[in-house]
Amino acid sequence: MDYLTFFLAILHVYRALCEEMFWDTTVKLAENMSLECIYSSLDTLTQMEWFKINTTSRELIAIFSPIYGGVVKQPYTYRVYLLNSTAAPNDMTLYFHNASEADIGFYSCFLHTFPHGHWEKVIQVVASDSFEIAAPSNRHIVSEPGKNVTLTCQPAGKWPVQQVTWEKIQPHQIDILTICNLSQGKSYASKYQREIWSSCSQDMRSTFIIMPHVMASDSGLYRCCFKASTGDNETFVMRLTVTDGKTDNRYILFVAGGAVLLLLFVILITTIIVISYKRRRRQKELFKESWGAQNKAGNNYRNPNPTNQTSDGATEDVYVNYPAFSHRPKTRI
Template sequence: MDYLTFLLAILYVYKARCEEIFWDTTVKLAKNMALECVYPSKDTLTQMEWFKIKTLERESIAIFNPTYRVIIREPYADRVYFSNSTTASNDMTLSFHNASEVDVGFYSCFLHTFPHGTWEKVIQVVPSDSFETAVPSNSQKVSEPGKNVTLTCQPQMKWLLQEVTWEKIQPHQIDLLTSCNLSQGRSYTSKYPRQILSNCTQGMRRTFITMPHIMASDSGLYRCGFKASTGETETFVMRLIVTDGKTNNQSILFMAAGTALLLLLIILITTVIAIPYKRRRRRQKRGLFKEYWDTQNRATNNYRSPVPANQPSDGAGEDIYVNYPTFSRRPKTRV
């Protein structure tokens, strides 16, 4: 009997080590960190418990019951607390303070609900230096709150797709939104605390996610990943920007103010250029008119003067008199 128990224990250990743990969220280790666990349905929460998943067992961290309230296990009594443990809330987020390297690992948020039964979310805590940093986005989409938004992604590779995933990337954590195993035609039910619609069919070459009635909190980076049957991978990152009324009004005001300033600047530049030009034109006209007037005056004077202007004088300061012949008309006499 002992020998059989020993063999079963070895088999269990081997299975546990070979079995890959599937997690819903990756969190970067920090001195003060929060493991988010929000039940997306409106079912009644009867009891929940937090575990740390180890190789051979699950270590209980804390337990919450709406009637008996909260119990924190001894090793974690001074280091963890529930951020919002009320009977009316489905938010069972567990917060750490003074966290260290010993807190790296997998955690389970296990809920008992009525009438749908159990629900579990698995969270992986990784060291800060191994946390995956977000890459620049390949595209951008802007939308208003309350609308249905669809993000679409298509791979460039020609190989047969085996797996497709969608994730939301934040500075402190990465949430798995959907996971589709195309070889088995099976999709994963997301533990993300909002409704996500997606496609999962064998042979598909294009994937999408739809988020109905988006909010400002949905803004951020979204990544779709492809894995081919050959093992090759391909990823695309897109940014979603959800505006609000204040932002729109401010943008309109800024645009109107900018347009007014630009128009004022154009008028000012035009005025600065036009004034000197008009002054130049006025001076030119005055010069032409004066020249014409002087020419007319000289012509008139030459016509009226009987003496040439260059006729020499007999002496300095002496006038020259010219005697013109006079004619008298004598009266006729009769004979």
């Protein structure tokens, strides 16, 4: 009987080593980082624990009780804080100060609630160079607050789809929204802090998620990943922008101001062109009037004597008509 117990213990350890770890959120390692854990249900929290998941065991980091408060265990004292636990009963976010590569790994936010029992969120912390950067978005969706937003995508390939994953991408973390295993027809309900509706069936060729009553905090990049049984993968990235009233007013004022400035600029350019054209036309008219007056004055002061002379240089006789006088001397008395 002792051999059977030992064998079962070995089998349990082997399963723990070989079993693939599944996580809800991937966080990029930073000196000051936060592991977000927000419980969205209305259940009553009785106790919460933070663990670091090792290969065969779980290392207790912190424990919190709404009645007795929180305690941080060694060696995490003075490096780890539960800042929001007292202000918001459903916010059990863990804050790291002076984090290092030794903090890379998997973490578990484990909640005991009433009446639904326990709730767990697993977070993976990776090195900054291993953090996946999102590709440029393929589509942009704009919505007003309070609307239901539907994001859809469909693979271009004809290969059989085995798994579909929806994620929200942020600069410091990636949250899994939903996972659909088409081969089994099962979907995984994520631990994301807001409500997500999704579809999952074995025969579907496209997938969608619905976010009811969106808010400005829902803005960001969303990624849809298709994984085929043949090993092929296909990814779509889309950006969602949820506007608010202030943004709309600023945008309207910006557009209206731009239109007014453009109109004033057009009026100014048109006025300058018209004034310049009239000025050139007036100068042309004054030049014509001045030129005409100069020609008229030249005609009035022209020399009256004829300038034409005989070409052969011969002179003509000039005759003067005067009375004839007597040449007889006067008699003296």
